[in-house]
Amino acid sequence: MSEKNIPYKTYLTEDEMPRAWYNLRADMKVKPAPLLNPGTGAPMKAAELENVFCKELVRQELDDETAYFEIPQEIRDFYKMYRPSPLVRAYCLEEKLKTPAKIYYKFEGSNTSGSHKLNSAIAQAYYAKQQGLAGVTTETGAGQWGTALSMACAYLGLDCRVYMVKCSYEQKPFRREVMKVYGANVTPSPSETTQVGKKILAEFPGTTGSLGCAISEAVEAASSREGYRYVLGSVLNQVLLHQSVIGLEAKAALDKYGVKPDIVIGCAGGGSNLGGLIAPFMGEKLRGEADYRIVAVEPASCPSLTRGKFAYDFCDTGRVCPLSKMYTLGSSFIPSADHAGGLRFHGMSATLSQLYHDGYMEAVSVKQTDVFEAAEEFARVEGILPAPESGHAILAAMNEAKKCTEAGEEKVILFGLTGTGYFDLVAYEKFHNGEMVNFVPTDEDIERSLAQLPRV
Amino acid sequence: MSEKNIPYKTYLTEDEMPRAWYNLRADMKVKPAPLLNPGTGAPMKAAELENVFCKELVRQELDDETAYFEIPQEIRDFYKMYRPSPLVRAYCLEEKLKTPAKIYYKFEGSNTSGSHKLNSAIAQAYYAKQQGLAGVTTETGAGQWGTALSMACAYLGLDCRVYMVKCSYEQKPFRREVMKVYGANVTPSPSETTQVGKKILAEFPGTTGSLGCAISEAVEAASSREGYRYVLGSVLNQVLLHQSVIGLEAKAALDKYGVKPDIVIGCAGGGSNLGGLIAPFMGEKLRGEADYRIVAVEPASCPSLTRGKFAYDFCDTGRVCPLSKMYTLGSSFIPSADHAGGLRFHGMSATLSQLYHDGYMEAVSVKQTDVFEAAEEFARVEGILPAPESGHAILAAMNEAKKCTEAGEEKVILFGLTGTGYFDLVAYEKFHNGEMVNFVPTDEDIERSLAQLPRV
Numbered sequence: 001m002s003e004k005n006i007p008y009k010t011y012l013t014e015d016e017m018p019r020a021w022y023n024l025r026a027d028m029k030v031k032p033a034p035l036l037n038p039g040t041g042a043p044m045k046a047a048e049l050e051n052v053f054c055k056e057l058v059r060q061e062l063d064d065e066t067a068y069f070e071i072p073q074e075i076r077d078f079y080k081m082y083r084p085s086p087l088v089r090a091y092c093l094e095e096k097l098k099t100p101a102k103i104y105y106k107f108e109g110s111n112t113s114g115s116h117k118l119n120s121a122i123a124q125a126y127y128a129k130q131q132g133l134a135g136v137t138t139e140t141g142a143g144q145w146g147t148a149l150s151m152a153c154a155y156l157g158l159d160c161r162v163y164m165v166k167c168s169y170e171q172k173p174f175r176r177e178v179m180k181v182y183g184a185n186v187t188p189s190p191s192e193t194t195q196v197g198k199k200i201l202a203e204f205p206g207t208t209g210s211l212g213c214a215i216s217e218a219v220e221a222a223s224s225r226e227g228y229r230y231v232l233g234s235v236l237n238q239v240l241l242h243q244s245v246i247g248l249e250a251k252a253a254l255d256k257y258g259v260k261p262d263i264v265i266g267c268a269g270g271g272s273n274l275g276g277l278i279a280p281f282m283g284e285k286l287r288g289e290a291d292y293r294i295v296a297v298e299p300a301s302c303p304s305l306t307r308g309k310f311a312y313d314f315c316d317t318g319r320v321c322p323l324s325k326m327y328t329l330g331s332s333f334i335p336s337a338d339h340a341g342g343l344r345f346h347g348m349s350a351t352l353s354q355l356y357h358d359g360y361m362e363a364v365s366v367k368q369t370d371v372f373e374a375a376e377e378f379a380r381v382e383g384i385l386p387a388p389e390s391g392h393a394i395l396a397a398m399n400e401a402k403k404c405t406e407a408g409e410e411k412v413i414l415f416g417l418t419g420t421g422y423f424d425l426v427a428y429e430k431f432h433n434g435e436m437v438n439f440v441p442t443d444e445d446i447e448r449s450l451a452q453l454p455r456v
Numbered sequence: 457m458s459e460k461n462i463p464y465k466t467y468l469t470e471d472e473m474p475r476a477w478y479n480l481r482a483d484m485k486v487k488p489a490p491l492l493n494p495g496t497g498a499p500m501k502a503a504e505l506e507n508v509f510c511k512e513l514v515r516q517e518l519d520d521e522t523a524y525f526e527i528p529q530e531i532r533d534f535y536k537m538y539r540p541s542p543l544v545r546a547y548c549l550e551e552k553l554k555t556p557a558k559i560y561y562k563f564e565g566s567n568t569s570g571s572h573k574l575n576s577a578i579a580q581a582y583y584a585k586q587q588g589l590a591g592v593t594t595e596t597g598a599g600q601w602g603t604a605l606s607m608a609c610a611y612l613g614l615d616c617r618v619y620m621v622k623c624s625y626e627q628k629p630f631r632r633e634v635m636k637v638y639g640a641n642v643t644p645s646p647s648e649t650t651q652v653g654k655k656i657l658a659e660f661p662g663t664t665g666s667l668g669c670a671i672s673e674a675v676e677a678a679s680s681r682e683g684y685r686y687v688l689g690s691v692l693n694q695v696l697l698h699q700s701v702i703g704l705e706a707k708a709a710l711d712k713y714g715v716k717p718d719i720v721i722g723c724a725g726g727g728s729n730l731g732g733l734i735a736p737f738m739g740e741k742l743r744g745e746a747d748y749r750i751v752a753v754e755p756a757s758c759p760s761l762t763r764g765k766f767a768y769d770f771c772d773t774g775r776v777c778p779l780s781k782m783y784t785l786g787s788s789f790i791p792s793a794d795h796a797g798g799l800r801f802h803g804m805s806a807t808l809s810q811l812y813h814d815g816y817m818e819a820v821s822v823k824q825t826d827v828f829e830a831a832e833e834f835a836r837v838e839g840i841l842p843a844p845e846s847g848h849a850i851l852a853a854m855n856e857a858k859k860c861t862e863a864g865e866e867k868v869i870l871f872g873l874t875g876t877g878y879f880d881l882v883a884y885e886k887f888h889n890g891e892m893v894n895f896v897p898t899d900e901d902i903e904r905s906l907a908q909l910p911r912v
Contacts, residue, residue, distance in 0.1 A: 007469070007536070011467045077464075080464040092537065111840075114878075155548070155837065178878075180885075182835065182836055383568055385568040422570075425629070428633050432637075
C-alpha cells in the first residue's frame with residue numbers, strides 16, 4: 001500500500017481486537033528470576049502469594065511457559081468500551097521536524113482514567129470478582145492507577161479501597177474526586193484505619209505520606225478484611241501480560257499496511273507500558289524472526305536501568321513485599337520532590353530487567369525540562385496534551401527522528417503515548433514559569449541507597 | 457444486519473468522513489430573522505460584520521440558501537487528527553436501565569480541548585489565516601472554547617488572544633495553563649489592555665468580571681489591532697454550520713446499520729452542539745423525508761427556550777453586539793453562581809429558536825442535581841466522565857429510556873455527549889458533599905430582565 005494511504009488514525013475493528021494476551025516470558029531463554037520470600041530467601045510459592053493476590057493472578061504471575069492467555073469475554077467487552085486505542089501516524093510531527101522518519105504512536109489516553117492502566121485494572125478486578133471477593137485494595141500516588149481501578153470496580157460492582165499518598169490527596173483533589181465519581185473509598189495515607197498507619201502517624205505526626213507507606217497500608221487492609229485482596233498497577237509479570245494488548249493492537253494495525261517499525265520506544269517507570277507495547281515485537285526478536293531496536297526511556301532523576309544495579313531488592317520502601325531481581329536504585333531511593341514527570345519507582349519489572357541485562361533492549365535517561373519542552377511541542381502539532389510520563393517517549397522519538405534527518409534515513413519509529421496530562425497542569429505551569437529544575441542524583445546518592453540492598 | 461453485530465463503537469474511515477458542512481437554513485421554509493444593527497435597527501450588512509468577523513465567515517453567516525459548504529482540505533486534515541469521533545452504542549447503560557430502548561451517543565470529548573468546540577475553532581482560525589490575518593481574539597468563561605481556539609491557532613501558527621473572565625482565570629488555573637501550552641495569550645478580564653476594561657476597573661475596582669465584559673474587551677482588542685478579528689464559539693449560524701460535522705458523521709454511522717433514531721437529544725446553551733448534532737436529521741424532517749423527535753435540554757437555571765420570549769435581543773450583556781431574534785431571558789439575565797452545569801447563555805441560536813418556534817423541536821429543562829446524578833450513573837457504567845453540559849442530554853436520554861421500559865417500546869435514542877468533565881471536578885465535589893443547590897429563577901426574575909428587551 002502506498003505511503004499516502006495510511007490514515008492519520010487506525011482503529012482495529014472489534015473482530016480484529018486481540019482475543020488473548022501474550023506472555024513474553026514464554027519466549028525468553030533466560031527467564032526472569034523468581035520472587036523470593038523476604039524472610040526465608042526461598043522462591044515464593046503460589047499459596048503464599050494467594051494470601052495477598054487473587055488466585056488466577058498468581059497463576060499468571062508464576063507462569064513462564066504459556067505464551068497466550070485467553071482474555072475472558074467480560075474483559076473483552078469492557079475493552080470494547082474504550083479500545084481499540086488508535087494507532088496514530090504523526091504526519092504533523094513529521095512535517096514539523098522535517099524528518100524523513102515515519103513516526104507512529106499508540107495512544108492509550110482516550111479513556112477517563114487517562115492512561116493505559118485501565119488495561120490491567122479491569123483484568124485484576126475481573127479475577128477478584130470471579131473469585132467471589134467483596135473488594136480490592138491498592139495504593140496510588142498521583143492517582144492514575146487508583147482512577148483506573150475505581151472505574152473497573154464500579155463496572156463490576158466490586159468495592160474499591162484506595163490508599164492515596166496524603167500530599168497527593170490534598171494537592172490533587174481532582175484525581176480524588178474522579179475516584180469518588182466511580183464510588184471508590186479513598187483514604188489519605190498514612191491513616192488511622194490500619195495498624196501500620198497508626199504506627200507511622202505516632203512516630204511522624206506531621207508526615208504527608210509516601211508510596212511505600214501507602215502500599216503497606218493497602219496490603220494490611222487487604223489481609224485484615226474478609227474477602228479482599230491487594231492489587232498492583234505495574235512491575236508485576238501479570239501486569240505486563242495484561243498490557244500486552246497495547247502492543248498486540250499496535251502490531252495488528254501496522255501489519256495491515258505491511259509496516260515494520262525499526263525502533264520501538266516506551267517510557268519506563270515500573271515497566272507496565274513498555275512491557276505491554278514491546279511484547280509482540282520482543283517476541284519476534286526473541287524467536288529470531290525479526291529484529292527491532294527497543295528503547296526504554298527513563299527520567300534522569302530516577303534512572304534505574306541506566307544507573308541502577310541488577311540485584312534482588314524489595315519492591316517497596318516498607319521492605320515487606322517479596323524480593324524481585326531487577327535493576328534497582330535501592331528500595332530507600334526516593335526521587336527528588338522537584339521531579340514532576342512520574343516514573344518514580346526505584347526498581348523495574350523483573351522481566352524487562354532480564355531482557356535489558358541480556359542485551360535485548362536499550363535504555364536512555366532524559367531530563368525533565370527537555371521532556372516538558374518536547375511534550376509541549378508535540379501538543380501544539382499533534383493536538384494531544386501528553387502526560388509527563390509519555391513526554392519521555394516523545395522526546396526520545398523526536399531525538400531518533402532528528403537523527404534520521406541528519407542521516408537522511410527513512411526509519412519507522414513507533415512509540416507509546418501512555419496518557420494525557422489533564423491532571424499534571426501544575427507541572428506544566430511550573431515549566432511555563434521557568435520554575436522547573438532538573439534533579440539528577442549523584443553517584444553518592446545512589447551508592448547510599450544501594451548499600452542497603454538485602455543480602456540474598 | 458442483526459442487532460448483535462452493531463459494535464460498541466463505530467468509527468467512520470477517513471474516506472467516509474464528511475467533505476462538506478450542511479447548512480440547515482437552506483431547508484427552512486421560514487428562515488431565521490436577520491441580525492439587526494443595534495443603532496439603526498436595520499439588518500446588518502456584510503460590510504458591517506466584516507469589521508469584526510472574517511470575510512468568509514460573514515458569507516457563511518448570512519447565506520440562508522446554500523445547502524452544502526465544502527470543507528477545505530486543511531480543515532479536513534486537522535479533523536483527521538481527532539475525528540471521526542466515535543458513535544457509541546450504550547450497551548452497558550441499556551443493561552443498567554433494563555430498557556428495551558436502543559441508546560446511541562456521539563462522543564465529542566476525545567480531543568484535548570475536551571469538547572465539540574474544536575470543530576468550529578479550526579474552521580474560524582483557518583479562514584482568519586486564509587484572509588492573511590495575524591491573529592484572532594475571543595472571550596472564554598470556563599475555558600472550553602478558549603482551549604479549542606488555542607489548539608487551532610497553535611496548529612496554524614496564528615496569534616490567539618483570549619480574554620478569560622477573571623474569576624475563572626483565578627479559580628480554573630488548569631484551563632488557563634492548557635491554553636498556555638498551546639501558546640495563547642490569556643488575559644484576565646476586565647484588564648488594563650482595553651479602554652472598556654479600564655473603564656470597568658475604574659468603576660468597579662474589585663470586580664471578578666463577567667462574560668459580557670470579556671466579550672466587549674475581545675471585540676475591542678480585535679478592532680483596535682491591525683490584522684485581528686473576533687471569533688465566537690456558539691450562537692452564530694456559522695458555528696452551527698461547522699458543527700454539522702457531528703450530525704453528519706453520526707448519521708453516516710447509523711446509516712451503515714440501517715438504524716434510524718426515533719429521538720435525537722442534545723444539550724443547549726447557545727446551541728452549537730445541538731444545532732450540529734441534529735442538522736442532517738432536521739434537514740430530512742424539514743424536507744418531509746423522515747420524522748424525528750428532536751429534543752433540546754436546558755438547565756432549569758437558564759431556561760431560555762422553555763421560559764424565555766421569542767424576540768429581538770442583544771447577544772451580549774454589554775449591549776454592543778447586533779440584535780438577534782431568538783428565545784431569550786433578557787440580556788441582563790445572569791444565572792445564579794450556584795449553577796455549575798454550563799449552558800449559561802441568556803439566549804439561543806436564531807436558527808434553533810426559529811425551528812422551536814415553528815414546532816420542529818421540543819425543549820425540556822432539568823435540575824442540576826439530577827444532571828450530576830445522571831452523569832455519575834453514566835460514568836460508572838459507560839466509563840466516560842461527562843461534562844456537566846453533556847449530563848443534561850444524558851439525563852433526558854435516560855428519562856426517555858425509562859419511558860420505553862414502562863411502555864415496553866424499543867425506541868432508538870441518539871444523544872450528543874459533548875465533552876468530558878476533567879475540568880469540572882470542583883462541581884462534582886460539591887455534588888458529592890451535598891453542597892449543590894438547584895437554582896430556578898422566579899417568574900419575577902425573568903420578567904425583570906425581559907422588561908429591558910430592546911424596542912425594535
